[in-house]
Amino acid sequence: MRPFKTTYLSALTAFLVYGVSGQTAGDYGQCGGIGWTGATTCPANWTCSEINDYYSQCFPGTATTSTTTATTPTTVPSSTVGTGSTSASSTSTATTTASSGSATLAPGYSFVRAVEDPYFHQYLQSEVLNTPTTAVLGNYTNAAQFQVVNGQLIQNAAGTNLYATVDPPANSSVTMLGMTWSTTPDTLGTFVFSGDSLEWSSPTVPRPQTNAWLVCPSGTTLFIYINLGYYDYETPTGCSDETLNAYTGPTAVP
Structure with missing residues (x-):
């Protein structure tokens, strides 16, 4: 025995x-x-x-992936970046390409970029440009344009609204939340520009630091996550802590 x-x-x-x-x-x-x-x-x-x-x-079901390319421009509401809420008063359905290679910033919009190493001045965008795919950081030449309207972070995807949607946590042990772009608004939380810092909060998701983000690369793709912990504290292996800030220069710059 x-x-x-x-x-x-x-x-x-x-x-x-x-x-x-x-x-x-x-x-x-x-x-x-x-x-x-x-x-x-x-x-x-x-x-x-x-x-x-x-x-x-x-x-x-069985996981599948697909991409949808926006082809019909629609009206995009304008807002004052930093307030988190506004009413539609003008439209912007197209941008022009500047000599820098980035698009010219439309009125009422801002670029959103990381401001910490090692991803300093990498810009928020869709994994597949202008489509409802995963949120990533990328080169300034592909920088997307954003505004916050009624708590929604909205990307102007070639004239179509794409909303930042946050994956709900499965349980209390989850330390980061994925973010994707969708044609329907987010229902989990609220985005806001505090000064020029992009923040996210939810009444159902405890989060001690609302401006804490994570960048986790896979190959050459820089996936962006909402960090449910403190900035620069218990960072997941292979990821980096970041803050995301609005930039309102005429074009995105390196």
């Missing part, structure tokens, strides 16, 4: 190794990624889809 102590330690080790990974993530919850120690199994009829090396998420 095996000694009780040996049997107990073996059972404890098995629980520590398999217990967490055997749990089931919630709907749209994180289910994997470098450094992830939470649940790795999705609910029945849901699939764990890899977003990048650092983040996988549960989606209903």
Whole structure:
């Protein structure tokens, strides 16, 4: 008969190794990624889809990806950046290309860029330009343009509104939230420019520092996340802490 102590330690080790990974993530919850120690199994009829090396998420059914290219310009409301709310009073459906290679900033809009190393002056945009895809940072020549209207961060995607939507946390152990661009407004939280700093908060998601962001590269793509912790504290392996700031120069610059 095996000694009780040996049997107990073996059972404890098995629980520590398999217990967490055997749990089931919630709907749209994180289910994997470098450094992830939470649940790795999705609910029945849901699939764990890899977003990048650092983040996988549960989606209903079989995960598929698609892109939609905006072809019909629509009216985009103008606002005063920094207030977080305004009413539509003018339209802007197109921009011109400046000699720098970036688009000329439309009235009432701003570029949004990182201001800390190692991604200093990388600009917020869609992974596939002007489409409802994952939020990333990229080169200044592709910098998108934004305004905050009634708590929504809106990208002017070649004349079409794309809204920044934040993935809801699956549980209290989640430390960062993915962000994508969508044709429908976000319902989880509120964006605001505080001065020129882009912040996000939600009544249902505790967050001690509302201007804390993370950049987690996968290959050459710089994925942007909302950091649910403090800036520069317990940074996930492979990621960097960042703050995002509005820039209202006539064109995006390096």
